[in-house]
Amino acid sequence: MTDIKNIGRFCSTNDNGYIINDSNLEKVKPEFYKVIEEVVENYQKHLGSDLHSVYVRGSVPRGLGIYGVSDLDTIAITNRETNDIDMKWVDKAENDLNRKYDCIKGVEFSFYSIEDMIETINFSIIPFMIKTHSVCVYGEDIRGKLPNYKADKTLGNQHLVNLKNQIRQAKEDVVGNDDKEDILDCCVWIMKIIVRAGLALVIEKERKYTRDLYPAYEIFSTYYPEKESEMKQAVKYAINPTENGNAIIVFLDDMGTWMINEADKWLQVHNPQKVSNMKM
Template identity: 50%
Template sequence: MAEIKRMGSLCSLDENGYIINQSNHNKINNKFQEVIRLINESCISALPKEIHSIYIRGSVPRGLDIEGVSDVDVIIVTYSNPEELDLDWVEGTEKFIDQKFSFINGVELGFSPLSEVEESQYCSMIPFILKTYGICVYGDNLISKLPDYKPNSSLANEHLIHLTSLIDKAKHDLIGNEDIEDIKDCCSWIMRIVVRAGGALVIVQEQSYTRDLFPAYELFSKHYPEKEQEMRTALWYAINPLSSPEEILKFLDHFGNWIEKETEKWLDVYNPTRAMHLPL
């Protein structure tokens, strides 16, 4: 059982208030080079004419990976819309690479069309992640061409505009589910979303941003001390996921319902029209 540790940090900002990308090829532990090579080869073999570029994000390119705990998060930029591509091979590839390397805790291959990544007028999560957390490991590097981002309401909106629908999806996936691993995966996934949403609620006041769970929990608790214990529970469930759908649903019906209402209040102020993306 994992303990809650004071891990992670707020994003550093430059003199103009823009988020600085802390990822660097030189920070990647050498043992991940073989993992990255296999990821690249697998993607290119499966989609030889579709791969524009491949990126990794998260703890690995920041040199903050923990053996047996950290996963490898990958974003593959494709020329076509991924919804139009045959991606049946992805799950098997993720499992194969995960099982081949004992020091990683999973591989996640995410896909995004080039047209979405090239968005420069509005705040959008995938370009933001690449610009502020990613490094290119194959293809034409788009990062320098992407706009700079500040910790502001446009960024917060990316975490909050879909919160209710994501919680609803988690509830739908949990009801009647008897697959223990699937239940735990769903629990970890939705609790991470909840914790990061808590941090997003106070981005404007704090002028700070993080995707790391502990500092997001701390930022939230600073402004909502009466909800600190419940957010700490969400953090605990994110790293120690439950196997009981009933317990997860109970938490989402209580604290999840509260943070949904708080999000609606935030949206009433900063995004009353409920636009999917706000201007940069």
């Protein structure tokens, strides 16, 4: 079992308040080199000329990767629409790499078209992640073509506007599910969403952002001390997920319902049109 540690940091910003990307190839620890190489090889082999570029995001390119604990989250930018590309090979490739390498908890392949990435009229989380939390490991780096981002209500909205549906989906995925690995994956997914949503509730006051769970939990707890223990439990579940579906449901019925209500209040202030549409 992995202990909860005070690991992580808030994103640095420049003089104009824009988030600075602190990812760098030089920060990647040597134990992750080989698996990154094989990920790129898989993308090249299966996508061929459809592959535009590959990015690694998250803790690993920031030098915060923990052996055997961190995931290797990767993004492939494609030259064609992803619906037109054969993805049948992905599950096997991920499973093979997960079995082969102990240094990572899991490998994730994901795919987005270049056209979708450079369409920046509306906020989208993947261009944001590429711009602020990723490093290019293959191909042409598009980060210079993407807009700058601030820790503001636009970013907060992204974490709160779909929270109700995400919690509902998690409950549906857990109820009656006998697949322990599926339940564990769902637990990690929804608990990370809840912790980051907690930060989003105070983002307009703090003007700070992080994907890291511990600092998000800490800053949430300064504003909502009465919910500190529940948010700490969410961090624990994200790091050490439970296969007990009933325990997840109980938590989501309690803390999840509270978070939904707080998200609705936040959206009423910062995105009232979206709340109105959700209630129609």
